[in-house]
Amino acid sequence: MVTRHDQTFFGVRQKRDRMSQALPEWEDLREAASLIKKHTVSHLADYLEQFEQNAVRNGVHVHWAKDAEEYNRIVKEILTSHGVKKVVKSKSMLTEECHLNEHLEQEGIEVVETDLGERILQMMKLAPSHIVMPALHVHREEIGDTFRKLIPDFDEIAKGYTAVSGSTTDKNDPTFLTFVARMHLRRQFAEADAGMTGANFGIAETGDVVVCTNEGNADMSTSIPKLHIVSMGIEKLIPNYKAMGVFQRLLARCGTGQETTVYTSHFRGPRPGGEMHIVLVDNGRSAILGNNEHWQTLKCMRCGACMNTCPVYRRSAGYSYTYFIPGPIGVNLGMLRDPHQYYDNVSACTLCCSCENVCPVKVDLSTQIYRWRQQLESLGHANTSKKMMSQAMSYLFNHPAVYTGVLRLSPMANWIPAPLMNLKLNPWAYGHQMMKFPPKSFHQLWKEKKL
Amino acid sequence: MSTREEILKQLRQNARETYDMPQLDHLKPISYADPIAEFIQKTTTTAGAKVVELKEGEQLNDVIQSIANALPSCGGGGAPIIASNLPGVEAQINPDTVAEAQELMKVDVGVIEGHIGVAENACIWIPQTMKEKAICFASEQLIIVLRRDAIVSNMHEAYERIAASKKYFQQYKFGTFISGPSKTADIESALVYGAQAARGVTVLLRSSIDNLR
Numbered sequence: 001m002v003t004r005h006d007q008t009f010f011g012v013r014q015k016r017d018r019m020s021q022a023l024p025e026w027e028d029l030r031e032a033a034s035l036i037k038k039h040t041v042s043h044l045a046d047y048l049e050q051f052e053q054n055a056v057r058n059g060v061h062v063h064w065a066k067d068a069e070e071y072n073r074i075v076k077e078i079l080t081s082h083g084v085k086k087v088v089k090s091k092s093m094l095t096e097e098c099h100l101n102e103h104l105e106q107e108g109i110e111v112v113e114t115d116l117g118e119r120i121l122q123m124m125k126l127a128p129s130h131i132v133m134p135a136l137h138v139h140r141e142e143i144g145d146t147f148r149k150l151i152p153d154f155d156e157i158a159k160g161y162t163a164v165s166g167s168t169t170d171k172n173d174p175t176f177l178t179f180v181a182r183m184h185l186r187r188q189f190a191e192a193d194a195g196m197t198g199a200n201f202g203i204a205e206t207g208d209v210v211v212c213t214n215e216g217n218a219d220m221s222t223s224i225p226k227l228h229i230v231s232m233g234i235e236k237l238i239p240n241y242k243a244m245g246v247f248q249r250l251l252a253r254c255g256t257g258q259e260t261t262v263y264t265s266h267f268r269g270p271r272p273g274g275e276m277h278i279v280l281v282d283n284g285r286s287a288i289l290g291n292n293e294h295w296q297t298l299k300c301m302r303c304g305a306c307m308n309t310c311p312v313y314r315r316s317a318g319y320s321y322t323y324f325i326p327g328p329i330g331v332n333l334g335m336l337r338d339p340h341q342y343y344d345n346v347s348a349c350t351l352c353c354s355c356e357n358v359c360p361v362k363v364d365l366s367t368q369i370y371r372w373r374q375q376l377e378s379l380g381h382a383n384t385s386k387k388m389m390s391q392a393m394s395y396l397f398n399h400p401a402v403y404t405g406v407l408r409l410s411p412m413a414n415w416i417p418a419p420l421m422n423l424k425l426n427p428w429a430y431g432h433q434m435m436k437f438p439p440k441s442f443h444q445l446w447k448e449k450k451l
Numbered sequence: 452m453s454t455r456e457e458i459l460k461q462l463r464q465n466a467r468e469t470y471d472m473p474q475l476d477h478l479k480p481i482s483y484a485d486p487i488a489e490f491i492q493k494t495t496t497t498a499g500a501k502v503v504e505l506k507e508g509e510q511l512n513d514v515i516q517s518i519a520n521a522l523p524s525c526g527g528g529g530a531p532i533i534a535s536n537l538p539g540v541e542a543q544i545n546p547d548t549v550a551e552a553q554e555l556m557k558v559d560v561g562v563i564e565g566h567i568g569v570a571e572n573a574c575i576w577i578p579q580t581m582k583e584k585a586i587c588f589a590s591e592q593l594i595i596v597l598r599r600d601a602i603v604s605n606m607h608e609a610y611e612r613i614a615a616s617k618k619y620f621q622q623y624k625f626g627t628f629i630s631g632p633s634k635t636a637d638i639e640s641a642l643v644y645g646a647q648a649a650r651g652v653t654v655l656l657r658s659s660i661d662n663l664r
Binding site: 295 | 453454455457458459460461462463464465466467468469470471472473475477478479480481493497498523552553556571572573574582583584585587588589605606607609610611613614620623624625626627628629630631632633634635636637638639640641643645646647648649
């Protein structure tokens with residue numbers, strides 16, 4: 001499992017490398033993206049006003065939400081006032097952040113995730129383990145079993161597959177299961193009363209919302225139902241089309257190692273006879289801007305490159321983190337959300353700094369994790385035994401006489417019976433055999449000129 | 452204070468350092484000696500689509516009908532259901548006149564027009580020149596008609612053209628770049644074409660001189 005996970009995501013990282021090496025201007029693009037985001041984020045109030053003005057002129061309803069609660073309430077009100085019973089939804093980490101689905105389901109509104117990975121997870125009642133490829137940790141057998149159990153017209157769809165593509169001997173073949181999901185989801189699009197999308201980018205100068213997908217599910221969700229609700233974090237804004245060129249070229253290359261996503265859709269207004277709403281969500285983002293050491297996390301465009309390259313993420317997978325966004329960016333966003341709840345994630349980093357080197361917008365991810373670690377003491381979350389060890393070592397290394405004395409006595413530890421030494425009290429013995437101290441130390445051997 | 456004002460006020464207070472918008476003119480984006488050849492190459496490899504080049508003397512509608520009839524999984528043996536609003540293209544369904552977008556879900560072949568082709572990634576820019584854009588996504592198969600002289604090297608050039616188009620901003624509420632058929636790798640990272648939208652895309656390149664109108 002770990003090996004497969006590691007290999008899958010390192011494969012994506014390698015595809016990203018090939019993309020970056022194919023473009024001579026790669027580093028200039030990253031620098032431009034970083035500077036554009038720095039500029040936009042530091043002028044965000046002005047750009048939000050401009051964006052709102054243009055969106056309203058295009059016939060869009062714009063709403064503002066300061067936190068998850070207000071956001072959920074606004075969306076619920078839009079849906080209930082339109083008598084919506086079923087909503088089809090493309091992937092959005094923001095709705096995950098605000099727990100929108102649970103909230104709507106409590107109100108009796110059926111929410112159907114339409115990204116294949118998200119739909120699988122929704123049916124299995126699991127959380128995403130990656131922000132771009134959320135269900136890669138699930139095996140095809142589990143997916144097949146879930147579909148057979150939960151898709152009511154599974155057998156009928158399977159017959160249709162035989163008619164189109166011939167029979168398949170593997171009942172969990174990904175092509176077959178994707179076909180089943182296709183037919184199942186296309187029925188949902190036709191039946192839904194509203195479509196919801198996130199936003200990869202908002203363009204201030206024109207009021208566009210840009211959504212990028214490979215499956216076309218955001219487009220299906222918004223082409224058939226007449227009501228479209230966009231959920232957008234306020235940091236998603238960029239100034240204009242010129243800037244959009246930079247980000248469009250980076251997003252898929254960094255995220256999945258493709259030159260582009262299949263669909264890059266610009267929504268600027270409602271469908272004929274329809275309605276379009278944009279909910280601008282703060283939920284802590286404006287406060288992050290005031291944080292001198294961590295405000296640059298607002299540049300992030302959620303491509304997932306930092307987790308694909310992270311050796312800790314690749315070997316431990318998404319669920320080993322306590323925040324819903326894993327990997328380097330998740331460690332930082334979790335700390336900004338609530339350091340007392342999510343401080344344990346800062347250990348999930350080797351400080352190899354690979355994430356900083358692949359980030360398309362140059363967020364200083366590992367530097368920020370290092371800073372958080374320095375703050376653990378003042379946050380009251382420093383590990384007590386590590387703290388004691390550090391204090392003891394500090395005393396030892398600052399007092400040479402004590403150090404030499406202890407060193408001379410250390411071989412005596414070899415005489416302590418093993419059961420006493422390999423206690424839980426001795427953290428070294430957890431998973432290790434206690435080492436043997438040599439009779440003479442390096443210092444002693446050096447002085448006796450035996451080295 | 453309303454939520455809106457509260458958010459804007461906090462953003463203004465918290466933005467301590469401000470940064471200028473960078474000059475993007477120094478970017479030297481990749482540019483191809485033969486963008487059309489590169490576009491065909493990318494379309495038929497990474498994007499997973501087909502390219503058909505319209506030859507001199509051929510009529511657009513004839514070629515479209517023959518492509519449509521030869522496409523897999525169309526019509527179950529009978530004639531495929533074609534949808535289009537392009538003048539001169541024979542179609543049973545017109546996205547401008549359907550009562551509901553749902554009607555476009557039974558379409559076998561949607562025929563639409565691309566306005567810009569991008570060589571670096573096989574993207575084709577399709578503004579919503581029809582009433583129901585569902586034709587671009589719900590059709591089983593898509594034929595995108597594109598003029599050879601509408602192909603540019605990279606996305607910067609494409610966005611520059613779009614930004615300069617007054618007509619686009621005045622008339623259309625939507626536009627999308629499409630690069631090949633809908634695809635997914637969400638099940639054990641196996642690449643599968645035909646996730647929810649078009650299962651196949653054929654790009655029909657026609658010359659700058661109009662074969663059609």
